[in-house]
Amino acid sequence: MKEKPESNEPEAATEAQAAPAPEEAVAPEEASAEAGSETAKLLAELDKAQAQAKDYEDRYLRSMADLDNFRRRAAREKEESRLLANAVLIEELLPALDNFRLGLAAAGNHPEAAEVAKGFEVVAAQLRQVLNGHGLEVIEPAPGEDFDHNLHEAVSQSPSDEIADNKVLTLVRAGYQLNQRLLRPASVVVSSGPAEG
Template identity: 45%
Template sequence: MSTNETKEPVNMDEHQEDSSENKDTGSEVKETSPEDSEQPAAAESGEEIGIAAELQRQADDNHSRYLRAQADFDNFRRRTLKEKEELSQYASLKLITQLLPVLDNFQRALQTGGEGAESGSFAKGVDMIYRQLFQVLEAEGLKPMDSVGQPFDPELHQAIMTVESEEHGEGIVVEAIQNGYWLKDKVIRPAMVKVSG
């Protein structure tokens, strides 16, 4: 029994020494591990501050760009409105400028007619002015309607009278009292017509 008792304390002491060595080793690991974890945390917080500063700089830059774009758009809108007003105010400028020579010729014809010129030359002069005027309007897209002999169309014609006609069947335009006109593809004035009944 004495041999057993002596063995047990020896074994205990060995285990205690081993465990104390393990504890010391473990405590060393525990002491170093918090220091190691603090260094990466400090590095991470520095990176986060740098990222936040960069994002703030980008946000400020984008805001400045937005303000500049808004100011440019406001200036563009004001300029466009002004141009639109000028365009509507002077839309007929080109046409009137082209008609001024026609107006001059009418004035000359009236002065010549008033001085006792022959009626034939006066009529010829007025006819020339009419043709000049019509050419200016035609160049702008004006076209007279050819209504006589055509079937009555309420979109193109305004019937003011129904007449009997041996030449034309019922519902045909017999006579144009006032010409109708197209401006390019749009009817700007329907023709006033007599229609066969």
């Protein structure tokens, strides 16, 4: 067998393929400047995106706070409306309650009407119980209690040797409050202290 003579041509071709093609030479300073410029651009965009994200977060938090405040306010107004829904009706009933009280007090002075008065007292107790269930409270200061201008209305002053100055002497008319809201102050006579010599 004859051996083929070795040729250097394929090796030369392989070396030619392996050698990189000449590229445009870039100076290291220019490459560094371009990379720095690109980095600065990216950092500026990042800062802008972070500022925008912070702005969106602030808006979101404010919106959530506003919504929470609105929910609380709506719940409070709903509760107030529920508590005071019957205020007008109860205010119109107050004179009838006063007359009921006066009638029972007058009936107590007549022994012949004791049985009828007892029946009306039961009805009055039921009526008070129903109204108390709706939040109505009677304001009846006893003699000797401090005069409270928030709950009492002084109709007059009178001297008293037993009751100190600026204390309730006599209850003239009961007052009422509905769910801590004053409907009508109690009318009272206030002591002016012992009479002068």
